[in-house]
Amino acid sequence: MKLGKRTYAPDKRVFLPYVADIAGNDEANGNLRHYIDFSTDCGEWGCPSHEKAETKFRDDVTMRLIERAGLDAEDIDCLLGGDLLNQIVPSSFSARSFAIPFSGLYCACATFGQSLAIASMMIGAGMSKVICCTSSHFATAERQYRYPLELGTQPTPASQRTVTGAGAVLVSDSYPGWRCPEITCYTLGEIIDLGCTDANNMGAAMAPAAYDTIAAHLRETGRSADYYDLIVTGDLGRLGRELLVELLSHDKVCDGSNVNDCGCLIYGEKQKCGLGGSGAGCSSLVYCSYFHKLLTAGQLNRILLVPTGAMLSKDSSLQGESIPGIAHAVAIECR
């Protein structure tokens, strides 16, 4: 059902009964250390390359999710996946391991939000169980977007650290019988590009898109920001979050007091991880490990999850292009 120009509520109830996550070493030793499901000490995890390890991360988390839900792969109607690598190879290569219809998505680090919105539509179209899985990996992203790790290049002051990890969530049409998070509505993002060209300052490139989507969501649902316990963006980092709060309070959308960011939450203060986490796995790992537990346990009732993406490529930056940002918002509530 259309609630506004960009906002829709599912016609059937859309539940998120089960999640699974996996994290790298830094992520598992950060602020969320007591919440992470499973972690690996080594980014290669016994694989011959970091790219293959990212695929294995996805295999592991998808398999664990299916087992946890007491299902078989054949019970899953669709696997929605995305990551940051060229041609989303970890997603499609991992999908080889499962005889499940596959749909590859790409909205950079906003893919998790996009996948939850599309999964809601799939439930409406007659599917019963859909898996949304997004991942990222520090080593694969560094060498694809920036420099090989072996060079030991210093990060710039505004840079963030790509999260090594993956989160997968089961989207279901049936009430599991316990307090269960639900997708109650979602607002799709538009591409917003204010001309930021610094590929090491993603927070600044994405904050205007996050602002645009959050403002549209609140306007179209008629909700005020304090309807939500928390409005949580994907990976703006500390600078991007500051810019977002400035935009929101300047335009009197909200005062920003309940606005946080997965990228700001994941690492501890003492970890040398730049201005916070980033990557397509950032919001999915933080949702699956942390927010999902708080919602289920009754410590939170309603969150607006707003994964944010920077739609650049290495080539687009080399050709002098600015960075288009996007953010998709998903309201997740227990009711």
Next chain:
Amino acid sequence: MKLGKRTYAPDKRVFLPYVADIAGNDEANGNLRHYIDFSTDCGEWGCPSHEKAETKFRDDVTMRLIERAGLDAEDIDCLLGGDLLNQIVPSSFSARSFAIPFSGLYCACATFGQSLAIASMMIGAGMSKVICCTSSHFATAERQYRYPLELGTQPTPASQRTVTGAGAVLVSDSYPGWRCPEITCYTLGEIIDLGCTDANNMGAAMAPAAYDTIAAHLRETGRSADYYDLIVTGDLGRLGRELLVELLSHDKVCDGSNVNDCGCLIYGEKQKCGLGGSGAGCSSLVYCSYFHKLLTAGQLNRILLVPTGAMLSKDSSLQGESIPGIAHAVAIECR
């Protein structure tokens, strides 16, 4: 409504009233020369790079489609886009030009089928107008996947030519008042990988996926192959099509007499374009320029469009991986 494990019929009627397309020089001088909307002599089309030209192709075709439908950009509920470049930059950079919610998709050359299926779900979720646009470009694909054109590398015998072009289709919830193609059902593809590692023989890598999806579609709908005037794959090329027909007839799914391929149709016999066209723009250009006109004119009544994709990247090939294939089938009928 679920018709089978992988097949769904839209609950509301889903119409395809308008299309627009653009082609490069070779494509505009091939078999479909009397059907192509608009073409450019030069692959750069006044842009400083081929990548920017591919973005301009998309801008042009999207704008033309919106105008042709007598709409404004604000009437469009979502822009579903995909292409072959890293991080689908032509799609997201083109989406900057339109204030339309954007959802980036990636299933390689099967993206057009995926986009039509997801657009059908979006109409079901309450959207009224969705645009599906996919594109590819010979020069951008060559230098990303193979070698820069300046090297003048010889193509191998099994290779195909990436189509320079784009097709965009308006997916609508309302009957336009004339004989209009409709999406009546769709079958989602699974990743199929039989171990082909030759990145210059995409037809062989994708044919098993096309077989799998076509067989699933016919089984789950209870239709025989001759229900359709034509079953048309995306870009198998001549070798891939031969393999597909062999698989279909071996397993007695059908005799292959009404099976064709967009990649086999697009270029003329005398054009030196390898075993046919390929690319995310191949099936969308051929549908929008050719099949859509035949359906509207009553020369065809029902086709099963099965865009096919090879989910490799340059890195995955260099790391010795085989090529996962995928195919999504969409039944397009006039009734």
